[in-house]
Structures are given as C-alpha cells and as structure tokens.
Amino acid sequence: MSLIRSTAACVIQQGERFLMVEEQRGGPQSVFNQPAGHIETGEGPITAILREVLEETAWQVSLTGYLGLYVFHTGDGQTFHSHGFVAEPLHQLGRAIDPEIFATHWLTVEQIRSLDQQSRLRSPLVLKRIEDALGGPCYPLAVIRE
Template sequence: MSRFLPHVTVAAVVVDRERFLLIEERDRLGAAGAPTVFNQPAGHLESGESLIEAVHRETREESGWEIILDGYLGLYINTAPNGVVYHSHTFLARPVQRVTETLDEGIFGIDWYRPAQIETLEHAGRLRSPLVAKRIHDALEGRAYPLDLIRDLNHPQRAS
C-alpha cells in the first residue's frame, strides 16, 4: 500500500479597501506558452517553521508585502489535475507595507483586484486553482476564525 503524503501549504488572502492582492505567475502545470494564472501569495510549509511564519515568508517572497494576520480562513483541501493533494492553511490578512521589489522566480506581477475583476479571471480560466475564488468568497462572507484556533505544539509562543 502506498503512503499518502499531502502537500502542506499556506496562503494569504490580503484585503485592502475591498480589493484583493493577487500574484500573476507561470502555470506550473500548463504547457509551454500557456497563459499566466493568478493566485494568492501561497506556498509550501518549510521544515522547522510554523504556519504563521510560513504565510508571512511566502507573502514577502511572492508579493514583497509585509502583512498583519486578522484571522484563519480555514483548511482548504484540493486535488490538483496532476493528482497531488494540497492541504492549504489559509489566512486573512491586511497589508502593512511593501518591503521589497524582488519577487520569487516565475512571478510576473502583483496587483490589487476587485471581486468583479477576479470573477472575470475565473470565467476565463485564469485562476491557479478553484481555491483562489473559494478563499475570496469565504473572506467576503466573513468566515475567518481567531488565530488561536491553531495549536502548534512545536511553536507554542509563535502559534498566534
């Protein structure tokens, strides 16, 4: 029997004046020359870091923004077209300041989008995964939970 190992990721739904921060990136699953896709700042949890540390790091690396976390949107589980299962811990955040212009390789730009613009991207098939729209929908509905919902016994002082 094969061992099931989901990929643990984090994502930040960063909101500023009813606009959402999205990154434009190369579609890693698409064919060469495929159009870029849009996603929240997101990425894999690295060894030794807490979920909170990971979401701050990924947001800085992919968007250049420092953020303040306002809540935990939840655990989103999705199977990608390649069969990989992602467990994405998603946080609601607001921007503090842009701290760098240097972004991760494969990111072509960042910008702020209103819900109607994101819906247009969704209908055009330009969102990285169905999680992007679902996270925004949940944020708009006020579905965030307190950060102390996360109990990190490896990083108790950094769990919230």
C-alpha cells in the first residue's frame, strides 16, 4: 500500500511572466517548478501554500483562486494530491529563501514550454497548472474549508 502525499502549488503571474523556482532534484540538471511543497501536519492547503511561497521565493502573495485538485502518479508508484492555486504578487521581502532553491525566475510561457521540451520541469503538472490558470476554470477559495 502506498502513501498518498498531499501538496500545494501556486501559479503566480506578473504581466506576461510567471514566478518559478529552480532546484536540484538528483539529476544532472536543475529543474523548475512553481513554488510548491508538502502540506504539513496541522495545516490546510491555503496555509501551506502561503508558507511555501514565502519560504521558497520570499514573496508575499494574495491568493486569488483555486485551480483544483491534481492527482499525479509517479513512475515509481507514488501518488500525489496537489492543490493548485493562483496568486498575485504583492511584494518581495528581504529574507533568505529555502536553501534547496537555487534561484527564482520570472519566465514567460514560451520559456516554460522550452524547459518542458528539455525535460526540465519538476513534473507534468507545472505546465498544466499554468495552462489552466490562463484558460481553465478557477474556483473561489471558499471551496476549501480549513
């Protein structure tokens, strides 16, 4: 029996660019992801994503919508339930980011698609969440009751 992992990720858009984090995940090249992470004991998805965005990017954001629950099965048999959010950046705080994050980048959709073609996105959900944020349904945050 495998454990289901509960995570949250956030699409943050400013103009034509999206805030991405670059991190090392054991391969020869770094990978790119939205600010994202595991929901910790005692947290709900909203609390978790606000914490993760701050830790990984030093940005304070305002959540504007819920993209939904994405179910992802990895090749090694793991299952992730990933809550997708959309947010607007408010301001960057002068604090250190998580040491596992090499850098943050504001990238266009074209740049992110190019990274996808190079297999440099953390998972297929990265581009899917951006495409959904641009044209898919977005739900009110009130659908989540923490």
